[in-house]
Amino acid sequence: MTPPTSDVALGFLLNGSSVSVTCAPEDRLLDLLRGPLRLPGTKEGCGEGECGACTVLLNGLPVNSCLVPSYQADGATVETIEALADERHAALLEGGATQCGACTPGVAMTAEWIRRHPALGKRFPLSELMAGNLCRCTGYDGILKSLEAALTDDEGTA
Amino acid sequence: MPLAPLLRREGLAKLSGREQYVDDLDIPGALHGITVRSTSARGTIRNIRFDPEIDWSSFVIVDHRDVPGLNTVKLIETDQPALAATEVRHIHEPVVLLAHPSRRALRKAVRAITIEVDPLPSVLDFTVRPTPEQIQHGSDNIYKQITITKGDARSILADAPIIVEGVYRTGAQEHVYLEPQGMIAEEVDGVIIIRGSMQCPYYVHTAVCHALGREADQVRIIQTPTGGAFGGKEEFPSGVAIHAALLALKAGRPVRLVYDRTEDLAATTKRHPSWTRHRTAVASDGQLLAQEITFLLDGGAYMTLSPVVLSRGMIHAAGPYHCEHISIDGRAVLSNTVPFGAFRGFGAPQSLFAVERHMDRIALRLGLDPVTVRQRNLLADGQTTATGQVVADGVDRQGLLNRALSLSDYAAKRETHRQFNIDTPDRRRGIGLTTFFHGAGFTGSGEVYLDSKVAVAGLPDGTIEVRTASTEMGQGTTTIFTQLASDRLGLPPEAVAIAQPDTAVVPNSGPTVASRTAMIVGRLVQEACDDLRRQLSLDATDRGNDVAEAIRAWHRTHPNGLLLGQGHYRPPPGIEWDEGTYRGEAYGAYGWAAYVAEVEVDLRTYGTTVLDFVAVQDVGTVLNTTLARGQVQGGVAQGIGWTLMEECQWEDGAMTNNQLTNYIIPTSSDIPPIRVAFQETPYPHGAEGAKGLGELPMDGPAPAIANAIAAATGAEAAVLPLTPERLMADLDR
Numbered sequence: 001m002t003p004p005t006s007d008v009a010l011g012f013l014l015n016g017s018s019v020s021v022t023c024a025p026e027d028r029l030l031d032l033l034r035g036p037l038r039l040p041g042t043k044e045g046c047g048e049g050e051c052g053a054c055t056v057l058l059n060g061l062p063v064n065s066c067l068v069p070s071y072q073a074d075g076a077t078v079e080t081i082e083a084l085a086d087e088r089h090a091a092l093l094e095g096g097a098t099q100c101g102a103c104t105p106g107v108a109m110t111a112e113w114i115r116r117h118p119a120l121g122k123r124f125p126l127s128e129l130m131a132g133n134l135c136r137c138t139g140y141d142g143i144l145k146s147l148e149a150a151l152t153d154d155e156g157t158a
Numbered sequence: 159m160p161l162a163p164l165l166r167r168e169g170l171a172k173l174s175g176r177e178q179y180v181d182d183l184d185i186p187g188a189l190h191g192i193t194v195r196s197t198s199a200r201g202t203i204r205n206i207r208f209d210p211e212i213d214w215s216s217f218v219i220v221d222h223r224d225v226p227g228l229n230t231v232k233l234i235e236t237d238q239p240a241l242a243a244t245e246v247r248h249i250h251e252p253v254v255l256l257a258h259p260s261r262r263a264l265r266k267a268v269r270a271i272t273i274e275v276d277p278l279p280s281v282l283d284f285t286v287r288p289t290p291e292q293i294q295h296g297s298d299n300i301y302k303q304i305t306i307t308k309g310d311a312r313s314i315l316a317d318a319p320i321i322v323e324g325v326y327r328t329g330a331q332e333h334v335y336l337e338p339q340g341m342i343a344e345e346v347d348g349v350i351i352i353r354g355s356m357q358c359p360y361y362v363h364t365a366v367c368h369a370l371g372r373e374a375d376q377v378r379i380i381q382t383p384t385g386g387a388f389g390g391k392e393e394f395p396s397g398v399a400i401h402a403a404l405l406a407l408k409a410g411r412p413v414r415l416v417y418d419r420t421e422d423l424a425a426t427t428k429r430h431p432s433w434t435r436h437r438t439a440v441a442s443d444g445q446l447l448a449q450e451i452t453f454l455l456d457g458g459a460y461m462t463l464s465p466v467v468l469s470r471g472m473i474h475a476a477g478p479y480h481c482e483h484i485s486i487d488g489r490a491v492l493s494n495t496v497p498f499g500a501f502r503g504f505g506a507p508q509s510l511f512a513v514e515r516h517m518d519r520i521a522l523r524l525g526l527d528p529v530t531v532r533q534r535n536l537l538a539d540g541q542t543t544a545t546g547q548v549v550a551d552g553v554d555r556q557g558l559l560n561r562a563l564s565l566s567d568y569a570a571k572r573e574t575h576r577q578f579n580i581d582t583p584d585r586r587r588g589i590g591l592t593t594f595f596h597g598a599g600f601t602g603s604g605e606v607y608l609d610s611k612v613a614v615a616g617l618p619d620g621t622i623e624v625r626t627a628s629t630e631m632g633q634g635t636t637t638i639f640t641q642l643a644s645d646r647l648g649l650p651p652e653a654v655a656i657a658q659p660d661t662a663v664v665p666n667s668g669p670t671v672a673s674r675t676a677m678i679v680g681r682l683v684q685e686a687c688d689d690l691r692r693q694l695s696l697d698a699t700d701r702g703n704d705v706a707e708a709i710r711a712w713h714r715t716h717p718n719g720l721l722l723g724q725g726h727y728r729p730p731p732g733i734e735w736d737e738g739t740y741r742g743e744a745y746g747a748y749g750w751a752a753y754v755a756e757v758e759v760d761l762r763t764y765g766t767t768v769l770d771f772v773a774v775q776d777v778g779t780v781l782n783t784t785l786a787r788g789q790v791q792g793g794v795a796q797g798i799g800w801t802l803m804e805e806c807q808w809e810d811g812a813m814t815n816n817q818l819t820n821y822i823i824p825t826s827s828d829i830p831p832i833r834v835a836f837q838e839t840p841y842p843h844g845a846e847g848a849k850g851l852g853e854l855p856m857d858g859p860a861p862a863i864a865n866a867i868a869a870a871t872g873a874e875a876a877v878l879p880l881t882p883e884r885l886m887a888d889l890d891r
Contacts, residue, residue, distance in 0.1 A: 026262075040182035041175020043385075045336045046419040050818035053336055081175035089173040093165055096784040099792065100632025101172030101179075102336035102385025108173055131825040134818070136334050136386050137632045139791030140826040142784075 003069065010074045014039075015083035029068040030054045033080060041081040041105050045134070052133035055106035056080045062113045062132070081105035084112060091153060095146025099137030107133045111147050121151050161641045161781055161846060164651055168383070168636055180340040180354045180382040181416045188342060189218065191405045191415035192264040194254035194271050195425060196246035199282070199494040199811040200294075201275035203244055206254060209270035217267060218257035218409040225404065227371030231397045232364055237295070238460035238497065240369045240400045246275060247294065248459035248494050249812035250425040252397070257405040257413045280494035282811055284456035285433050288492075299492040301457045302465035304472055306544050306740045309483035311439075314448035318439030322520045326436070326512035328860070328878040330456075330806040331429035331799075332813075333501060334823050335631075337385020339395060339426060340416035343402035350403050353380045356395040357387045358669035359627050359659045365396035366403055381659040384631040388796070389500035391631065392671050393462055394427050423816035427499025428806060430467055430490070431456040434475070434512035439483075440520055444531040448483035451475050453509055455490040458497035459811075464490040467498075469601055471505025473744045474857075476544040477513040478555065478595040479535040484544045495811035500671065502796065503856035506596055514592040514861030515876060518868060528865065529568070532559060532593045545744045553750050553776045553839045559593055561835060562752035566591075566772040571756060575870070584761050587769070588870025591754045592861040597745030598850025599674040602735035605727060605746070611665040612682035614643060614690050616721035618713040620706035621653040622690070626667035628679045629659050633852055634785035638676050639683050641781060642845055646687035648701025665724075673850025676781060677747065680845030682725030690723025730843040747841045747849045751775035753794075753858035756830075757866040764882035764889070766802055766867055768830045775854060776837040779847030786851060791832045793855025799824045801860040805879050 004025040011020045014037065023032050033039045033056070042065060045053030049064040056065045057079040058072075089108065091097075097111075098104040110133050114120055120129060126144050135143060171177040206221070208214055222229050222243040229243060230236035242253045253273050258264050279291040281299065288299045295301060315321060341354030350372065356362055359379045366377045379399070384391060398415060405413040417425070433454040439447040453475050457464035468490040476484050521528040536555045542548050563569065568589055575587040599605050613625040624643050630636045636656045643654045657664055667679045691700065694708040712721050735742040756770040773790050780786045803822045807815045815821045840847025864875040873880075873888045880888075 034182075038184070039175075040178070043179070043337070044181075044418075046818040048419070048817060048819055051336065084174065086170060086174060089170060092173055093169045096166070096788045098166065098169050098172045099634075099788055100336065100384065100386040101168070101177050104172045105175040108175075125827075127826040127829075131827040134334075134336065134823060134825060136336055136388070136796065136823065137792045138788055139793075139795035139832055140829050141791045141832055142788050144826060
């Protein structure tokens, strides 16, 4: 894909609805979501793909939206934290997965991806699967234990 | 009766992304702001050059001449300018502010401004005595000097047959709260309103009034949900708020000043680097006979909170041990680096690392087990600390240590490691322990000076609102206060609202620091509930619906009335502190702990993996198990980062690795299982028996891990962080 040089009109499926938006060629997907699309649930933690706070699902895969040029979302499916129903968060709430909350939407999106592909959690340690989401508050135990609990719950209801 | 459990109240808002942090607020018409900073470590500003290629008329430009009040960020001292006027003292010192509708235009504009400086001699090594040309503070660059004297350590050391010496150093640490610093300021009807990420709304309020020359009622500070702080949002936000306000006043519009990560890492305060020397006289059975300690902190370019960080570091420097003869000499000194400031633990992690690593050196020298040396010296009730404070809290400190040893399987691990290290050529395993303490609340008479106040409002619908300046930054203030107020009045948690800290609404319950919120402010919340009940002429047996109905009835007879229960701090009896001699009750209560770390060092890479971590502590009554465990595990993880990987790299006093790509903090794959246990000895003056908790877990990981690495490899392990490079140099010495 050749990067555009002038403003670009995009269309994609965002949290189940079609959106059309015009953006500057250098706008990141993160800028688009937090700016004109008014979805501030996705956070910017570092702006260089290290912390995972801006994680969204692009065509079903977790990506750092600060590293995705907006034009790459054209025609894609994008899911942000705002797409998840409250019930989806029960295990993470109970298990102490959130403290200050700044990393939390990104953590919840990576957790969602793992829950949609439970075989992943059987092949790889959860601590490896979650290693792209930095958290400075919890020491990760609350996140990993509650994700484990969520996966067990999912299995029971599948 | 233990408090009813409660899930984190704002947890769902955070998980769902609905929680609105400062940069999430949609403020119509707001400009973006940015800070233009010094590129020189020290010098006189000769000229500020604006590249004529840029049309500056579209920018709001602020410098020191736009500061209407006193051009300082008021804290302990007023040495730090809000905007440098004639002299700069560190790279990244703020000099000019810009505002513009476009963030992109601002980033370009910053690069088009050159701050021309005639250089002056700078201080880049805080352990070296400055030359006359380097003096910038007082006559000696010393921000604060403190001496603690108990008995006569010098005489004992002069005649002692066994003296163990050691020098220990620790590096700077970045807070890396996941939400960077940020403020939005605007003026509405003559009142400057500032919303932002902060720990201490009244600190910001004081500083803004001072710099802007405004009366208290002309400035209103509102805390927005704060995405982590760890001390990094104790004093630093005051400057950000002043900057945002200066821009907003000049622009006549709201201005949003939010740092990106690289600016936040480079320009904000960090944990003080330290240098500690121990000389200890010991008996052959391990008894401490005399401790002589020198403790130096790098304060950076301005004083910030360095004197109190020094104070807390020194009070903890002798460890949780009984020793009749102690001499501690400490100094916090200036250097031309970014100012160091508050960070979880506040000096104690530095001094406790030194003494606890030193205790293992003593054990090695005497051929004793590190456990024995600690068992022999741990403070018992009736004995005194370095400041002469009699310990009498009934905590079973030997029991804490024993529990940590049994949970970690310490004795058996020592044996299996011995065999493992014989059988495995390239790897070494070891186990290390530490016993330590952390004073809760402000030091000495600090809590009296804070004079904290809390209100609980009864609302017309029969619910209540808890009004304090204590902020939620992830540690659980909102949940704990709800539990306490709900329990006190028998109301369901849904009937308890926690007011967002707003200086126009909430009384000053003091700063949200020093592990004081649950213990001290929580207690005041309970007292305010009792006062509310008194005002309603209810007695202590009236709970729940009786309270709600009485509140509603009061409002029926007092239309538009304000029904406020109040709590006001009074010191517990018997607290005596002499700031001049550093003698007396340094803290109302101490948390006590024993932590054990098991490590494996790879002798090919010199990388250290923490295999297991056990954290046993007595922080009084645990008010919320999930939150308390989360505080301990989070603190331990932050401690593991400080010990093994987090290293600020410096050039000319500026951090050069100011990216999360090369300032490395632990991920989920770097952290072992952190096994947490509480021993609960209620503290009678804390809320429901609680003592401070938040900082304690930052103190233990460094010495436990360093001692484990030393046990595994024979390394000195005296300098943090123990990166592979440093460990390699240590072992190849």
